[in-house]
Amino acid sequence: MKRLLPPVLAALLLLSSASVLAQSAKADAPRPLPQKEKLIFGLVGKLRQYAPLLLAKALGEFDKENLDVEYTTHKSSDLIVLLSTGRIDASASQAGAAFFNAVAGGSEIKEVAPNGFAGPKSGIWVSRAWLKDRPWNPALLKGQAIASTTGNGTVTAYEVRQELAKAGLTLNDITWKPLQFSDLVVALENGAVNVAVLLDPLWMKVDQSKAVFAFPEVHDITGGYFFGPNLLVKRRAVGEAFIRAMVRTQRTYLQGEYGNNPRVVTALAKELGLTEEQVRDSAGSMKFPYDMAIRKDFAEIIQDTYLSTPGILTFTKPLPDEAVIDRSFLRAAGAGG
Numbered sequence: 001m002k003r004l005l006p007p008v009l010a011a012l013l014l015l016s017s018a019s020v021l022a023q024s025a026k027a028d029a030p031r032p033l034p035q036k037e038k039l040i041f042g043l044v045g046k047l048r049q050y051a052p053l054l055l056a057k058a059l060g061e062f063d064k065e066n067l068d069v070e071y072t073t074h075k076s077s078d079l080i081v082l083l084s085t086g087r088i089d090a091s092a093s094q095a096g097a098a099f100f101n102a103v104a105g106g107s108e109i110k111e112v113a114p115n116g117f118a119g120p121k122s123g124i125w126v127s128r129a130w131l132k133d134r135p136w137n138p139a140l141l142k143g144q145a146i147a148s149t150t151g152n153g154t155v156t157a158y159e160v161r162q163e164l165a166k167a168g169l170t171l172n173d174i175t176w177k178p179l180q181f182s183d184l185v186v187a188l189e190n191g192a193v194n195v196a197v198l199l200d201p202l203w204m205k206v207d208q209s210k211a212v213f214a215f216p217e218v219h220d221i222t223g224g225y226f227f228g229p230n231l232l233v234k235r236r237a238v239g240e241a242f243i244r245a246m247v248r249t250q251r252t253y254l255q256g257e258y259g260n261n262p263r264v265v266t267a268l269a270k271e272l273g274l275t276e277e278q279v280r281d282s283a284g285s286m287k288f289p290y291d292m293a294i295r296k297d298f299a300e301i302i303q304d305t306y307l308s309t310p311g312i313l314t315f316t317k318p319l320p321d322e323a324v325i326d327r328s329f330l331r332a333a334g335a336g337g
Helices: 007-027 048-058 076-084 097-104 156-165 181-189 229-234 236-253 262-272 276-282 298-307 328-332
Strands: 037-043 067-073 090-093 110-114 123-127 145-148 175-178 195-198 211-216 224-227
Touching (some): 037 048, 048 067, 048 262, 076 090, 076 224, 097 298, 123 181, 145 156, 145 181, 156 298, 224 229, 224 236, 236 328
Antiparallel strands (some): 090 224, 123 195
């Protein structure tokens, strides 16, 4: 039998929770910069997990901070070089092996926030022609090359490693094939690759008579937003304004049944190249947590995954959390858990 809290204690807890939420909301309120500041943001393509980024611009939240955010598209392998040398200010990507190696080599780059948590169909897809009506079995991955935008040493390796373990296999039993974001679906459908990583919204564009979903990403092992020296050091107030707008956007537009908000649906459909019906039907399958917290053991388990494959990392002892993640920007916006 459950014991109920005394009415006074229950009321105090409710008041305390309301106070915390109010303080968080106040922390993410717009505080416009003294003058218009331009911020160049690099990404591999417009993915649905970047919805806060896309909506913050489309719905005017960056404007409220006096920010002019310009998107530029690059190969994943180029983002780290561009970020560490200051040619772009921030990026949306993964905490891949190249990121950890760059930090170990002295680059001033850190993850500052997570992106959206993947939906149930975001993950590994396989060719139906290759599968030949066989039921999915992780043992089928042995000897396969998995196509993705980032190739070897990526966050996706974590869930692939978990799937391989079910068949007694390891990451050493597969290879990776880097492809451009725009080529993944075509390559899978025409048989150029048998296995591919398709994130939202790419999987929505697949001809499902030619490819089938195999297994999902782990929902809280995700990519994120990264700052280089420009925002970590030189223009920190600009970085804080950017994260403030992102937190506010996520809390305002991407909670609950956000697929019922016409402004959100219209904006995302335009940004992602989807129909409004596709956005509505898939909304809610991807979660955007109110607190935008980065999992506390994230750096540890991802580095452990990369260290399980010889030669992926240039070092043998995991880098400490504070060397690769800066949670202070989230805290300044009343977020981060």
